[in-house]
Amino acid sequence: MMVCHCNAITDKDIHAAMEWMRAADPETIITPGKVYRALGKKADCGDCLSLFLDTMERDPNLEVPLLRTPAMDRIGRARRVGER
Numbered sequence: 001m002m003v004c005h006c007n008a009i010t011d012k013d014i015h016a017a018m019e020w021m022r023a024a025d026p027e028t029i030i031t032p033g034k035v036y037r038a039l040g041k042k043a044d045c046g047d048c049l050s051l052f053l054d055t056m057e058r059d060p061n062l063e064v065p066l067l068r069t070p071a072m073d074r075i076g077r078a079r080r081v082g083e084r
Helices: 011-024 031-037 049-057 069-083
Strands: 002-003
Touching: 002 011, 002 049, 011 031, 011 049, 031 049
Parallel strands: none
Antiparallel strands: none
């Protein structure tokens, strides 16, 4: 489906860019501006913004994965050992 007519960006383009960004940096915050830049485009009139955001929200790559620290891992192990 065409999302941005000014730049000829489809929903598949948006999902592919988000997948690429998440693979490159699992902790990145994905924004519409970053998606445009990843596609080598620039926002023009802005009429597509609501559809652009809706498309992004339906993508599971939008969420930042839970960050784990060594301390969190130790706490988890201690709880699992204590449950036995």
